[in-house]
Amino acid sequence: MRAPESDLPLVLDGVSLKAGATTLLRDISLTIAPGVPCLIVGPNGSGKTSLLRLCMGLTAPTGGRITWGGRTDPAPTRRAFVFQRPVMLRRAASGNVTYALAQAGTPRWQRAPRAKALLQRVGLADLAHRPARLLSGGEQQRLALARALARDPEILLLDEPTANLDPAATRAVEEIVMSAAQSGIKIVMASHDLGQVRRLVGEVIFLARGTLCERAATNDFLDHPSTAEARAFLRGDLVV
Amino acid sequence: MAFRRLSVALALLGSLAASIATSSAEDRSIVVASTTSTQDSGLFGYLLPIFKAKTGIDVKVIAQGTGQALDTARRGDADVVFVHAKPQEERFVADGFGVKRFDVMYNDFVLIGPKSDPAGVKGKDIVTALKAIEAKGAPFVSRGDRSGTHAAELALWIVAGIDIASAKGAWYREIGQGMGAALNTASAMNAYVLSDRGTWISFKNRGDLDIVVEGDKRLFNQYGVMLVNPEKHPGVKKELGQTFVDWLISPEGQSAIAGYKIDGQQLFFPNADKSGG
Amino acid sequence: MPDHLSALQLILAGDPALFAIVRLSLGVSIAAVALAAAVGMPMGALLALTHFPGRPVLVVLLNAMMGLPPVVVGLALYLLLSRSGPLGTFGILFTPAAMVVAQTVLIFPIIAALTRQTIEDLWAEYRDELNAMHVGPIGRMTTLLWDARFSLITALLAGFGRAAAEVGAVMIVGGNIDGFTRTMTTTVALETSKGNLPLAMGLGAILIVLVLAINAAAWGTRIWSQRLTG
Numbered sequence: 110m111r112a113p114e115s116d117l118p119l120v121l122d123g124v125s126l127k128a129g130a131t132t133l134l135r136d137i138s139l140t141i142a143p144g145v146p147c148l149i150v151g152p153n154g155s156g157k158t159s160l161l162r163l164c165m166g167l168t169a170p171t172g173g174r175i176t177w178g179g180r181t182d183p184a185p186t187r188r189a190f191v192f193q194r195p196v197m198l199r200r201a202a203s204g205n206v207t208y209a210l211a212q213a214g215t216p217r218w219q220r221a222p223r224a225k226a227l228l229q230r231v232g233l234a235d236l237a238h239r240p241a242r243l244l245s246g247g248e249q250q251r252l253a254l255a256r257a258l259a260r261d262p263e264i265l266l267l268d269e270p271t272a273n274l275d276p277a278a279t280r281a282v283e284e285i286v287m288s289a290a291q292s293g294i295k296i297v298m299a300s301h302d303l304g305q306v307r308r309l310v311g312e313v314i315f316l317a318r319g320t321l322c323e324r325a326a327t328n329d330f331l332d333h334p335s336t337a338e339a340r341a342f343l344r345g346d347l348v349v
Numbered sequence: 350m351a352f353r354r355l356s357v358a359l360a361l362l363g364s365l366a367a368s369i370a371t372s373s374a375e376d377r378s379i380v381v382a383s384t385t386s387t388q389d390s391g392l393f394g395y396l397l398p399i400f401k402a403k404t405g406i407d408v409k410v411i412a413q414g415t416g417q418a419l420d421t422a423r424r425g426d427a428d429v430v431f432v433h434a435k436p437q438e439e440r441f442v443a444d445g446f447g448v449k450r451f452d453v454m455y456n457d458f459v460l461i462g463p464k465s466d467p468a469g470v471k472g473k474d475i476v477t478a479l480k481a482i483e484a485k486g487a488p489f490v491s492r493g494d495r496s497g498t499h500a501a502e503l504a505l506w507i508v509a510g511i512d513i514a515s516a517k518g519a520w521y522r523e524i525g526q527g528m529g530a531a532l533n534t535a536s537a538m539n540a541y542v543l544s545d546r547g548t549w550i551s552f553k554n555r556g557d558l559d560i561v562v563e564g565d566k567r568l569f570n571q572y573g574v575m576l577v578n579p580e581k582h583p584g585v586k587k588e589l590g591q592t593f594v595d596w597l598i599s600p601e602g603q604s605a606i607a608g609y610k611i612d613g614q615q616l617f618f619p620n621a622d623k624s625g626g
Numbered sequence: 627m628p629d630h631l632s633a634l635q636l637i638l639a640g641d642p643a644l645f646a647i648v649r650l651s652l653g654v655s656i657a658a659v660a661l662a663a664a665v666g667m668p669m670g671a672l673l674a675l676t677h678f679p680g681r682p683v684l685v686v687l688l689n690a691m692m693g694l695p696p697v698v699v700g701l702a703l704y705l706l707l708s709r710s711g712p713l714g715t716f717g718i719l720f721t722p723a724a725m726v727v728a729q730t731v732l733i734f735p736i737i738a739a740l741t742r743q744t745i746e747d748l749w750a751e752y753r754d755e756l757n758a759m760h761v762g763p764i765g766r767m768t769t770l771l772w773d774a775r776f777s778l779i780t781a782l783l784a785g786f787g788r789a790a791a792e793v794g795a796v797m798i799v800g801g802n803i804d805g806f807t808r809t810m811t812t813t814v815a816l817e818t819s820k821g822n823l824p825l826a827m828g829l830g831a832i833l834i835v836l837v838l839a840i841n842a843a844a845w846g847t848r849i850w851s852q853r854l855t856g
Contacts, residue, residue, distance in 0.1 A: 167757055190758035196751055199773040208769075212759045240854065260759070380720055380801070389820050394804070411720060411801040425709035426719050529819030536821070554821030584709045584717060 115178040116187040116263050117295060118142040119164055124173035126159055126319075133159045134319045136173070141264070145311035146286070146296035148327070150303075152342060155316040157299035158193075161266050164297060165190045189262035193269045195253035197241035202233055202252050205241045209259035227255040231285055247278025254285050258294075265289055267298040271305065283308060303343070307331065315339050378407035379589045382419070382427035384497055385527035387572070388412035390547030390616055395609045400596055406589050414527065416495030422446060425582030428590035431597075433497035433545075433572045447575035451598050454606050454617045455571045458501055459549055460562035461532070462487075462541040470541075475565040479509040486520040488540035490531050493523030501570065502543045508567060532558070545570055547616040572617070574598070597621070633828020643805070644829075648836065651809040654722055654796070655789035658729035659737075662785055666734045667778065670741025671767045674749060685742065691735035696728075700795030703728050707799060720801040725809070728795040733785035740781035744774045776848050783844055790837055810836075 119141040126134040134156045141147060141164070149157045162168040163175060166183030167190070174181070177188070198205050206224040215223060228234045231251040236244065241252055250270050257265055267286065271279040287309065290296045300306055306313060306327060313330040315322045317338040323330070334340045387393055388410060397408045411421060415432040422430040423446050430447065432438060441447045460478055462470065468487040470478035482489055492499040506513040513521070524534050528548040535542035536556035544552075549560070562568075574594050579585040596602040603619035610616065636644045673684065705711050707719040707727075718724045748770050756766055771778070793811035800807035802816060810833040817826035 162754075165758060167754055185758060185760050190754075192754060192758075196755040198752075198769070199775075209759055212761050212765065256759070378806075380803075385819065388816075397804075407806075409720060409801065409803040409806050411803065424711075425714070527819050529821055533818070533821055552821040554823050582709055584714070 114180070114186050116185075117178055119178075119264060120176045121163070121170075122174045122176075124163060124170045124175060126156075126163065126168065127171045132319055134163070134170075137321045138173075139314070139321065139324075141295065141297060143263075143293075143295055146290050146298065146309050147312050147314060148306050148309060149297065149299040149314045149316060150301065150306055150330075150342075151316035151322075152301060156319040157301075157316055158268050159319075160316065161190070161268050161297065161299055164188075164264075165266050185260075187261070187263040189257035189260040189265050191250070191253045191257050191265070191267040191270050193272050195249055195256075197244070197249055197252065200241060201238050202241050202244065202248075203228060203237040205252055206255050206259055209256040213260040215259070223259070227259055230258065230288075231255045232281065245278075247274050247281060250274060250278065250282055251285060254282065254289075258289065262294060264295045264297060267296070269299050269301070271300075271302070279305070303331070315342070317342070377405055377589065378409055379428040379586050379593060380409045380411060380426065381429045381431055381593065382411050382413060382421040383431040384415050384418060384433060385412045385529065386433070386498065386545040386548045387431065389527065389529045390545070390551045391611070392547065392606070392609055392617060396602075396605055399605050400593065400602075403601075404592055404596070406592060408593060412527075414492070414494040414496030415498075415500065419446075422577045425577065425584055427577060428586045429574060429576055429593055431572065431574045433570055434500045435571055435573060437497075437500065438573045438575065442575060446578055446581055448578050450573045450575045451594065452620055452622055453572045453574045453597050454603075454619045454621070455569060456546045456617050457563065458498065458543055458568040458570050459546050459560045460541060460568075461535060461544050461549060461558050462561040463539040463557050464559050465539075465557070466561060468541070471561045473562060475505055475562050475567055476509045478562045479505060479511065482520075482541055483509075483511050483516055486518065488538050489521050490535040490538065490540045490542040491521060491523045492528065492531050492543075493525045494527070496527070497570070498528060498543060498545055501568075505543070505567065550611050550614055550616055571620075633825055633832060636828075637832065644832075646805065647808055647810055647813055648832070650722065650807070651790060651811070651833075652836070654725045654809065655729060655786055657726045658733060658789045659782055659786045661726065661730045662734040662737045663782060666737035666785075667741045667771060667781075668767065670738040671745045671771055673738070674742045674745035675763065675766055675770075685739075688735055688739045688742065692739055694732055694735065696732055696792045696794035697798070699731050700728055700798030703731065703795070704798050719799060720803060720807060722800070722807055724799040725796045725807060728799045729789040729792060732792060732795060733789050736788060737781050737785045740784060741771075741774075741778060744777045744781065745770045748774050748777075776852055779844055779848050783841055786840065787837060790833065 121137050121139040124134065124137045125132065137160065149160060151157055159168065163170055165188055166185055169183070198208055200208065203224050206227050207220045210220045210223055225234070225237070228237050231254050233248060233251055233255065236248060241249065244252060271282050274282065283305065286296055286298065298309070310327045312324065312326050314324045315330065322336045322338050323334070330339065331343065334343055393410050400406065400408060411418070411427065413421060415434040415437060418430055418432050419437060419441050421427050431453070438450050442450050460470070460475060468481045468485045470481050473481070491502060503513065522534070522540065524531055528544060529552065531542050532544060532548070532552050533554055534540070536554055536558050539557055574597055576587070576590045576594050577585045579587045598621035603621055606617050606619045607615060673681070703724065704719065706713045707716070707724055708714055709719070752770060756769065761769060791811065793815055796809055797812050797815065800809070800812065802808050802812040810829060814826045814829050814833070817829065
């Protein structure tokens, strides 16, 4: 369907981001390649959302360079994004998915069956005709996942998708994310929930005050954090 | 796709509405620029169906003050002019905008005023009456719109020896509107006002007003009709327009005009003279 | 229209002249709304989604034009459409078509300006999501217009209300010709000038009821379809 271009590896080279006088991210160099889920961890305000937006190409860096599969064009060819508070289009659940399919270039005749399969995959088949805005928070987040998966992404970026959800809804979302990871999609997900980090085992990128402090396998990070900031964060101290 | 459906619906709606809006358009029609007095008095409502039945021609009347009606015709936006200010009409023809002017009919002006008659003019001649109104400063409503009635009123002030431009004060209200609006204003203010008899007879909102001066030969009000010159404006519908002019001054048209009555009162008196004038 | 009848009697008697006037009024106003929407909505959306030098000036201008004096618009169009004017060859002065043009000019700024505001607000909400789905400029416009459809109904109604209630412009370019370009509002003006105040008031009441009914219908449609689509 799409051109066989790849967005991987995603490379950040000395990237920084400033908003006015405030530095949001400072000199970040990072390569994201196919493999296990990558969790971006850090306290509120550490720059997780900014980093994800840079990776998606939604924001341009004020310094440094980002490339996707070697290309500098930020057009999201094989990437998809799930926001903390997804915006539901004013259509039915199925309409939201077919819209995303259409934008991803899916031929018209394939859209209905693929939308049906995607809704099945996120457990919303029964709610296909419900107006998306009338779905619950957890259902909306799952619909956002279906929309993201409709893009047939290589990289799926998620910005604390479960921050506003109850445990049952959180579990449903995590299961969808894990099954996506198993199907070969590279997961890059921000989280400040250590339980979630433990469950979605893979690797951790730890941010504090806009700086990349450490990057390690999940268990290594949780058991032997190498920086003071990470140790404080894991202890539950307030890291400013 | 949903959006496309919306725009198709909009387009359909638009063409439907446009077809409704223009469905009554016909080819055999002329535009006549005329005065508010002929329209407000109901004369056209009576005459035009008779004319249409005979000729099949639709007459579309734009009712304006005489001055504005002549302007409309000067721009070529009317086929025929039917107004009542002879000097202006004669200049219109002399300037080449009209083909030829014909007398059609007359009625007369009447001075309307409150029944209490604060200026004490009832039954006087028009010149004495105007002098008294000016002397007493009694409220007077003027059309102030370059209409035929306005022109007649200004001429009467001159006859009365009053330079209205310098004499006018708070008592003299120029409203710049049609005959009906002037009567409404006079009714609300209990003021004097000069009106054509036809509009007065058919006027409903009289309040405390009544005729105070009438029958003076200086109150004579002559209507004339002319075809707009096709040489100036090629768009003028020459044959259809001429048919209307000819019918108005024909015995048949003349008796139709005489036949228009409200409560038994004849409003207009035909006086066409086929030689033109 | 017979002078001696009240407006109520005219309705009850199904007076054909009255119905022709109502039909013309609605036809002209609806045609003007459709035309103004067909141009004004995409233009409003375009203005909401693009940035260029002079854009703020254009936005202010468009907002100010919502208050265009109908008489001035009527006069300007009269001079344009007059047989002596630059567009005189079309011969549409004193026809319903001229009235449609006048009302379109009057309500285009209303629809365009309200659309711009609505789309700009919605774009602030949708921007990230649509960018993440890689939606192009045309797709943005159509998506936002479609998703704002319930709010845009209000813009259409505002335009319709202005068109239906307007008298200055249609009087000048239509000429208030009996049975041809006489609308509800010009009839009210005419009957007022004839001193026929009860009939004028009655016709005014009919006009208000019609506008009210159309607004109620649009509102009902909005509530109903919003319940279906969220």
